[in-house]
Amino acid sequence: FDAVSDTSLKPSPSRSLAIVGAGLAGSLLAILLSRRGWRVTVYERRGDPRVSGYESGRSINLALAERGRNALRQAGDNVEAAVMARAVMMRGRMVHPRDGTPPQLQRYGRDDSEVIWSIHRRDLNITLLELAEQAGAEVHFHRRLHTVDFDAGHARFIDDRDDTPHDIQFNSLVGADGAGSALRAAMNRRQPLGERTEFxxxxxxxxxxxxxxxxxxxxxxxxxxxxxxxxxxxxxxxxxxxxxxxxxxxxxxxxxxxxxxxxxxxxxxxxxxxxxxxxxxxxxxxxxxxxxxxxxLGTLYLERWHTDGKAVLIGDAAHAMVPFHGQGMNCAFEDCVALARQLDDASDLQRAYAAFEVERSPNAWAIQQMALENYLEMRDQVADPAFLLQRELELA
Ligand code: FAD
CATH class of the missing domain: 3.30.70 (Alpha-Beta Plaits)
Incomplete structure (x- = not known):
């Protein structure tokens, strides 16, 4: 490699992982694994959101549900508390009719114990990044994954500000680099993952x-x-x-x-x-x-989420979905908890990745389908009087 080498970051042979992407899943996984004694290094394409302006290119805020809150709790009570400090409670859907009559609230549950929360992506990402660093993870910004040599355990990252390459040696890679995952593309070149996206x-x-x-x-x-x-x-x-x-x-x-x-x-x-x-x-x-x-907006389906013990995908990189159930991030957070547990329980990385995929892929698929169904419901039915009546009866 004719490039700058982060040799100081050379991982110890076991219990060390490099995470690609310091978005929502990457930073939560970094907290979970660092707190369990793993040596975690995270590489993020963008600049540090605490210093540079936040360039997410994605939705500005997100609905956080009990699934996601539960995953945050698994990372530590202070993680959930830090996130919830800036969350706004949403009791239900407030439906605005076209004719200008006053909007009506359709509650999600019977009372305020069954609600969802709105959270700003930037606030959430910064909170999780800070907690990841406090837990011991090293986070490197301006590192865009470019190429991977799985056999040699080498990966090249590019700093897009000046096109400088940075090479690392890795034990294993976790792809938390979102729907357009560069790691997924590299894995797919080595061994087809059965990838299909429906827009x-x-x-x-x-x-x-x-x-x-x-x-x-x-x-x-x-x-x-x-x-x-x-x-x-x-x-x-x-x-x-x-x-x-x-x-x-x-x-x-x-x-x-x-x-x-x-x-x-x-x-x-x-x-x-x-x-x-x-x-x-x-x-x-x-x-x-x-x-x-x-x-x-699209749904990503993969037949395989991992390449031997060398790499595994989580979050949108494994199962991007349409946003109409507000569950993509919540599902990505659940992946982090499941992967951290499997990594602790399994005897080697390959077994851990395989068990993780078996555990999570049916759940991800089910949530993807529910998101597509909810799209039709939100679009067509929430203003339908028959639907409102049915909901009244369900709640009665
Ligand atoms: P991302 O959040 O996309 O993070 C990926 C990270 O990897 C980014 O930081 C990116 O910069 C980095 N990266 C990318 N490529 C590279 C590379 N080559 N090298 C290094 N780093 C790289 N979900 C909900 O739960 N609730 C909602 O209400 C909700 N609303 C949504 C609304 C919209 C309009 C959309 C589009 C999505 C919504 N989602 C929602 C889904 C949610 O945004 C995703 O599921 C979530 O962001 C997935 O997290 P992630 O960490 O897997 O990926």
């Missing part, structure tokens, strides 16, 4: 509702707001500082669709017609619509 005919764009005077929320903060309109919809989740992140889901082709609603003026006209009560809440609609490209 939806819909994409999304994010907008913002700013706070009112005094950082007050402009609409009820304790709900996930939905504007269902048949083939398309809008949702809004609260952020603790008084804003809401609005996500607009439209067909790629249609009227309205991302091919017909292209300019800010066209977006404004669509909001005036279909989401009239949301329009005055989004003052930067025109600029933001033109500045943000639509994000693709």
């Amino acid at each position: 939806l005919d819909h994409s999304y764009k994010e907008l913002e509702i700013p706070p009112a005077a005094g950082n007050a929320f402009q609409i009820d903060p304790n709900a996930l707001h939905i504007w269902p309109r048949g083939r398309y919809m809008c949702i809004a989740l609260p952020n603790h500082e008084g804003t809401f992140t609005v996500t607009v889901f439209l067909p790629n082709k249609g009227d309205p669709g991302f091919n017909t609603v292209t300019t800010g003026a066209e977006a404004q006209a669509m909001f005036a017609r279909d989401f009239p009560d949301a329009l005055p809440l989004i003052p930067t609609l025109v600029e933001d619509w033109e500045a943000h490209p639509p994000g693709l």
Whole structure:
């Protein structure tokens, strides 16, 4: 390798792992393993979010459910407490009718013991990264995985600021590098993983509702707001500082669709017609619509999640899903707990990875299917009186 070598980071032969990606799954896994005595080194493509501006390129906030909270608790009570300090409770769906009649809350459960929480991705990522470093993990930013030589145990990372290569020697790699995983591509080249991605005919764009005077929320903060309109919809989740992140889901082709609603003026006209009560809440609609490209939505299926004892995939790198159940991150967090447990229980890495895949892949598949089903429910049924009646009966 004709490159800068991080020789000081050479891992000890056993109980050492290199994690690719310091996103949500990578940083939680780093906490879990470091606290169990593993030597963990994390390599992240982006800059440190605590120093540089946060460049996630992904959704701005996320719904955290009991599955995810339970996984955070497994990493330590202080992990859950640190995350929940900035979470906003969402009691249910607040459905906004098109005709301007007042929105109605459909509770998720019987009372406030059955709720979900909205959390800002940047806050969550920084909290988990800090706890990972406190637990002993080494995190290296500006390291984009480029190539892997599995037999030699060498990986090359690139610093995209100046194209400098950095080479490392690894014992084994964990791919927490998201839906477009570079590690998955490298594993697939060595041994096909049976990869298939099914994209939806819909994409999304994010907008913002700013706070009112005094950082007050402009609409009820304790709900996930939905504007269902048949083939398309809008949702809004609260952020603790008084804003809401609005996500607009439209067909790629249609009227309205991302091919017909292209300019800010066209977006404004669509909001005036279909989401009239949301329009005055989004003052930067025109600029933001033109500045943000639509994000693709897809489901990733893999037949294999690991390559011998050399590499394993977790989170979106293994099973990216459409966001309509709000469970992608929650499921990724559960992966971290399961992998940490299997690594402690199994006699070698290959067995641990195989047992992890057997344990988690049916669950991930089930959640992927529920997310696709919920897409249809949110899009078509939440404004349907028969559906509301059925929900009333279920709760009675
Ligand atoms: P990511 O969060 O994508 O992290 C991957 C990390 O790897 C990033 O930091 C990235 O920079 C880094 N990386 C990428 N390539 C490389 C490389 N080559 N080398 C080094 N590092 C690399 N889930 C929920 O549970 N609730 C929700 O409400 C929710 N809402 C969503 C809304 C939308 C619109 C979308 C798109 C997704 C939503 N999700 C939600 C899903 C959630 O975002 C993902 O499941 C979650 O981010 C997966 O975490 P991850 O760590 O696997 O991947």
